[in-house]
Amino acid sequence: MKVFxxxxxxxxxxxxxxxxxxxxAYPITPQTHIVERLSEMVAGGELDAEYVxxxxxxxxxxVVLGSTAAGARSYTATSSQGLILMSEVLFNIAGMRLPxxxxxxxxxxxxxxxxxxxxxxxMAVRDSxxxxxxxxxxxxxxxxxxxxxxxxxxxxxxxPVMVCMDGFILSHGYEVLDLAEQxxxxxYLPGYKPAYKLDTEDPLTMGLLGSPEVYTETxxxxxxxxxxxxxxxxxxxxxxxxxxxxxxxxxxxxxxxxGADKVLIAMGSICGTIKEVVDELRAKGQKVGLVKIVCFRPxxxxxxxxxxxxxxxxxxLDKAISLGAFGPLHLEISxxxxxxxxxTQPVSGFIAGLGGRDIRPKTIKEIFSLMDxxxxxxxxxxxxxxxxxxxxxxxx
Numbered sequence: 001m002k003v004f005x006x007x008x009x010x011x012x013x014x015x016x017x018x019x020x021x022x023x024x025a026y027p028i029t030p031q032t033h034i035v036e037r038l039s040e041m042v043a044g045g046e047l048d049a050e051y052v053x054x055x056x057x058x059x060x061x062x063v064v065l066g067s068t069a070a071g072a073r074s075y076t077a078t079s080s081q082g083l084i085l086m087s088e089v090l091f092n093i094a095g096m097r098l099p100x101x102x103x104x105x106x107x108x109x110x111x112x113x114x115x116x117x118x119x120x121x122x123m124a125v126r127d128s129x130x131x132x133x134x135x136x137x138x139x140x141x142x143x144x145x146x147x148x149x150x151x152x153x154x155x156x157x158x159x160p161v162m163v164c165m166d167g168f169i170l171s172h173g174y175e176v177l178d179l180a181e182q183x184x185x186x187x188y189l190p191g192y193k194p195a196y197k198l199d200t201e202d203p204l205t206m207g208l209l210g211s212p213e214v215y216t217e218t219x220x221x222x223x224x225x226x227x228x229x230x231x232x233x234x235x236x237x238x239x240x241x242x243x244x245x246x247x248x249x250x251x252x253x254x255x256x257x258x259g260a261d262k263v264l265i266a267m268g269s270i271c272g273t274i275k276e277v278v279d280e281l282r283a284k285g286q287k288v289g290l291v292k293i294v295c296f297r298p299x300x301x302x303x304x305x306x307x308x309x310x311x312x313x314x315x316x317l318d319k320a321i322s323l324g325a326f327g328p329l330h331l332e333i334s335x336x337x338x339x340x341x342x343x344t345q346p347v348s349g350f351i352a353g354l355g356g357r358d359i360r361p362k363t364i365k366e367i368f369s370l371m372d373x374x375x376x377x378x379x380x381x382x383x384x385x386x387x388x389x390x391x392x393x394x395x396x
Contacts, residue, residue, distance in 0.1 A: 001179045007138040007170035008033035010177060011077070011103050011163075014145035016047045017185040021072035021192075024052040024063040029115050030167040031079040031105040038075075057082035061089035061102075068098040069206055071197035073149070076100065079167060080107035083121045087128065093160050094129025095218065096206045099152035100160040101145065102130075106268070106319075107167040108355040116356020117167040119268065123320040123328045129222050131161040131229065132297040133250070134267040138175040140294075141165045143248045146180065146189055147236055155195050157229050159222065166269040168356070180244060188243045226298035233295060251300040253292040254307040256282060260289035262313040262371050265304075265333055267293045270317065270359055277364040288368055299332055305340040312344055313371040317364075319353040327351050345374060 005013070011034050015023070023042065025035040041047040050067075054060050057078050064074040078086060083104055093100050104122045108114040122132060133148060135141045141163070148161040165171060196204060210218055230251065237250045253271075256278050257263055266274055271292040281288045291307045293300075308314060314337060318327025325331065330349030337343035348371050353359045 001181070002176055003179045004174055004176050005138065005179070006033065006172060006174050007141050007165060008105070008172065009037050010138045010142040010179075011145060011165065012037035012041070013179060014142045015075050016041050017180060017182050018075070018145060018149055018189060019047070019073070019191075020049050020075040022050045022052065022064060022067035022074040023047075023076070024054060024060045024067070024074070025076045025078060026054055026057045026060045026082060028057065028079050028082040030107060030117075030171045031077050031082070031103070033171065034077045034103060034105070057085040058089060061086040061093065064100050064102075065089055065093050065096070065098060068093075068100050068194075069096065069198050071192075071194045071199070073153075073192035074100055075102075077103035077105065079105045080109055080115075080121045084109065084124060087125050090125055090128045090130060090160075092207060094222065097158040097222075098160060099149070099158055101148045101152055102160065102162050103145070104162050104164045105167045105171045106164055114355040115167075117169055117319070118354045118356065119164070119318070119320040120354070122162060122164045123322070126297060126328065129159065130297065131159055131226070131295070133161065133163050133295055134293065135163065135165045135170060136269055136271045136292060136294075137177075138170055138173065139177040140248065141170055142177055142180065143240070143244070143246075144250075144294075146185060146244075147233075147240060147248065147250055150189050150236055150239075151229065151233055153192055154232055157225060157232060158195065159225060159229070164268070169269045178244075178246060184243055188240065229298055230295075230300055230302075249292070249294050251295045252303050252307060253294065255290040255292065257289035257291060257307050257311070259287055260311055261287040262315070262368055263289045263291055263308060263311045264315045264317055264364070264367065264371075265291045265293060265329065266317040267296060267329065268319065270319065270353065273359060273361060274317070274364055277361050277368070280361075281365070281368065286368070293329065296329070299336070301336055301340070304333070304336060305342055308337070308342050311342075313348070314343055314345075315348040315350060315367060315371040317350050317352060317359075317367065319351075321351050321354065348374065
């Protein structure tokens with residue numbers, strides 16, 4: 001069914017059809033509309049779930065940790081400082097192998113206080129053991145939640161999944177999308193039957209002390225699962241298309257990369273703008289393309305390597321900065337390019353869009369031009385653009 005819907009409500013509608021037993025979150029801009037809508041659904045009888053009010057995001061994460069450990073399908077959502085407040089518990093959820101799903105409505109971190117979009121919040125917890133999926137548009141926001149639970153709850157995975165959507169750009173933006181039918185969701189995602197849970201009839205301990213003799217093995221187990229999850233996620237792409245009758249990339253999307261000399265790599269809503277620029281430049285004879293990363297954790301190294309084969313100039317557009325180093329995605333792609341021996345030149349990195357700064361088509365065109373020049377690490381480009389039409393770009 002075609003609907004014209006806000007991104008936050010697209011997420012909430014998906015969660016309703018997934019039928020969690022517990023929903024717990026603390027309101028924070030720009031995430032609030034998701035859990036506000038879910039609370040209305042619970043109050044109105046549309047969703048049969050326990051909606052738990054708490055005093056902070058740390059408590060919200062603790063509640064879904066406990067409810068999932070007790071055997072209930074659980075959901076939470078947050079943004080920015082809320083995600084950072086949750087971070088202690090996020091590591092625990094992953095370490096305990098609990099398939100929680102969290103929607104991160106990406107927002108800049110303080111200070112200074114900024115409520116607009118970038119990816120610094122989810123990037124700050126990229127090493128927590130959570131699978132991370134990034135949406136380009138509101139259709140993907142809707143669809144990725146179904147895939148997130150299917151992946152998280154798979155008996156061979158049992159890891160939490162974070163669905164990341166750009167704050168305001170997607171969360172408060174309205175788009176036409178295909179709303180899933182309940183029958184499709186029920187066919188794709190069966191009811192949750194935990195492989196293990198806290199049970200007085202069959203007691204077990206979770207999150208106990210891990211001494212030096214066993215701790216490394218727990219990290220190894222998560223790393224091994226992350227590696228193995230890539231094949232499952234690719235399989236879920238095919239399964240999703242078969243049931244919902246539409247494609248939903250879950251690892252990467254290659255856009256006009258065949259025969260491309262220059263390819264830009266990015267995540268999230270900016271990929272829509274990049275596609276428009278690619279179309280325009282292609283029409284003028286320039287061989288450019290885009291690799292959109294949907295799954296950042298685990299990183300689909302082989303898929304990315306295949307998409308970049310034969311590409312002369314590789315650029316990465318980050319909406320985050322690892323302060324004191326480079327863009328997080330740029331660091332990953334640079335390492336990948338060296339290990340896989342696919343780069344004929346150093347990978348160029350660009351930081352843009354921090355704190356919600358507009359990234360316009362002219363900015364993308366300039367980035368493609370800079371890739372020809374072999375942009376140097378950790379230099380800024382045209383800072384006086386602060387007062388002009390275009391946003392500043394930092395080259396990393």
